[in-house]
Amino acid sequence: MFLFILSLTTLLSAQQPADFADPQIAAALSNISAGQVQSDIEKLVSFQNRSTLSAQDAESIKAGRGVGAAREWIKSEFERYSRDCGGCLDVKTDSFTQPVSERVASPTVLTNVYAVLRGTNPEDAKRIVLVTGHYDSRNSTNENVTDPAPGANDDASGTAVSLECARVLSKLHFSGTIIFLTVAGEEQGLYGSKHFAEFAKTQGWDIEAVLNNDIVGGDQSPGQDPKVVRVFSESIPDNATEKQLRAIGALGGENDSPSRELARYVAQAARAYQLEVAPLLEFRRDRYLRGGDHISFNEQGFAAVRLTEFHENYTRQHQNVRTENGTEYGDLPKFVNFDYVANVARVNASTLASLASAPAPPKNVRLETKQLVNDSTLAWDAPADGRAVSYEVLWRATSAPDWEHSQAAGKEAKATIPVSKDNMIFAVQTVDESGHRSLPIVPVPAR
Numbered sequence: 267m268f269l270f271i272l273s274l275t276t277l278l279s280a281q282q283p284a285d286f287a288d289p290q291i292a293a294a295l296s297n298i299s300a301g302q303v304q305s306d307i308e309k310l311v312s313f314q315n316r317s318t319l320s321a322q323d324a325e326s327i328k329a330g331r332g333v334g335a336a337r338e339w340i341k342s343e344f345e346r347y348s349r350d351c352g353g354c355l356d357v358k359t360d361s362f363t364q365p366v367s368e369r370v371a372s373p374t375v376l377t378n379v380y381a382v383l384r385g386t387n388p389e390d391a392k393r394i395v396l397v398t399g400h401y402d403s404r405n406s407t408n409e410n411v412t413d414p415a416p417g418a419n420d421d422a423s424g425t426a427v428s429l430e431c432a433r434v435l436s437k438l439h440f441s442g443t444i445i446f447l448t449v450a451g452e453e454q455g456l457y458g459s460k461h462f463a464e465f466a467k468t469q470g471w472d473i474e475a476v477l478n479n480d481i482v483g484g485d486q487s488p489g490q491d492p493k494v495v496r497v498f499s500e501s502i503p504d505n506a507t508e509k510q511l512r513a514i515g516a517l518g519g520e521n522d523s524p525s526r527e528l529a530r531y532v533a534q535a536a537r538a539y540q541l542e543v544a545p546l547l548e549f550r551r552d553r554y555l556r557g558g559d560h561i562s563f564n565e566q567g568f569a570a571v572r573l574t575e576f577h578e579n580y581t582r583q584h585q586n587v588r589t590e591n592g593t594e595y596g597d598l599p600k601f602v603n604f605d606y607v608a609n610v611a612r613v614n615a616s617t618l619a620s621l622a623s624a625p626a627p628p629k630n631v632r633l634e635t636k637q638l639v640n641d642s643t644l645a646w647d648a649p650a651d652g653r654a655v656s657y658e659v660l661w662r663a664t665s666a667p668d669w670e671h672s673q674a675a676g677k678e679a680k681a682t683i684p685v686s687k688d689n690m691i692f693a694v695q696t697v698d699e700s701g702h703r704s705l706p707i708v709p710v711p712a713r
């Protein structure tokens with residue numbers, strides 16, 4: 267009886283995961299503008315057809331037609347934001363020739379455009395958080411590169427999220443690095459993101475988080491919920507080894523991939539900043555029959571999630587612009603809810619800014635399993651950046667979808683929680699002097 271009372275008291279004294287909001291980040295979020303999002307989307311639509319296979323010669327770029335003109339405009343926008351912050355953004359392109367492949371009939375130059383906001387702390391600057399959307403579009407036919415393919419929702423909306431995050435966050439300083447990316451080649455088979463993710467892997471980049479925004483326009487048809495954005499995350503890491511798969515199966519780790527911890531972090535950031543659009547966690551990699559650029563990053567072992575509106579309207583995606591039997595087809599700006607896109611941009615920016623402000627996550631997190639005891643001892647190593655002033659332990663029931671409890675663990679790189687590890691899933695995060703928290707890291711068993 268005594269033990270029961272003790273553990274109940276301890277559970278009651280444990281907090282729900284804390285809602286920490288940084289006033290500077292909150293101010294930046296309020297600068298995200300639905301008007302700017304609208305003008306970005308309308309500008310992208312003005313290029314008529316942004317198919318990866320469409321025109322990119324100098325004359326078409328000058329005329330404002332095709333994927334080449336879209337690419338040049340995105341680059342010029344990043345450069346404009348950089349001028350406004352004293353050159354704080356490094357604006358780059360990643361160009362390559364996609365060989366003949368599925369839906370690419372002849373070798374085609376693809377160009378990803380991105381801007382790097384380098385971290386101010388030399389050690390932390392190696393850690394990267396990244397937001398992406400695809401700027402290419404398509405209509406009913408992959409090969410039709412001249413008739414309108416407005417792609418306002420799919421995916422000028424996601425491109426506008428990357429642009430708006432860059433515009434607003436480039437006015438702040440972060441200890442970690444943020445990359446604002448827009449890719450091509452999505453509609454043919456994720457070719458742009460695949461190239462970028464492979465490049466990142468070969469460069470040894472430490473990408474901690476990827477937020478892929480694809481179809482975040484909040485299409486205004488019946489069934490839409492403008493208060494919700496779905497966040498898809500993989501269960502089992504795409505690149506898990508045989509040994510890791512066995513451990514996941516034995517200990518119930520299928521709900522705790524790094525991508526899923528990232529999804530929970532996105533939801534936590536939206537709660538902390540009391541945003542108008544709430545993430546709805548979808549515990550699967552993507553929708554049925556569909557894929558997206560986050561998968562390219564998952565394949566290279568990076569934590570990556572997909573954000574998508576709650577209810578999709580399939581008469582508008584990948585359609586020639588036309589009216590048939592009174593139904594309007596085509597992905598036009600008039601169907602997009604610009605306030606919604608701005609709110610989704612806030613969900614992204616709050617996550618990016620929180621992670622880029624936080625210390626590196628704890629290293630080598632382990633759960634002691636050498637003795638059969640009814641409490642749980644965790645230990646870890648401090649990250650190299652020296653910015654963690656304390657640690658926090660999170661836990662939840664094995665059947666719970668999200669973290670239920672947290673406990674401050676002070677400066678010691680060790681904590682004992684008086685609940686049984688057999689019934690709980692734990693994680694540890696670092697906390698800096700202001701209260702920014704890292705991604706939570708789930709322990710591995712240690713004897």
Ligand SMILES: [Zn+2]
Pocket residue numbers: 400420421452480481
């Ligand atoms: Zn798309």
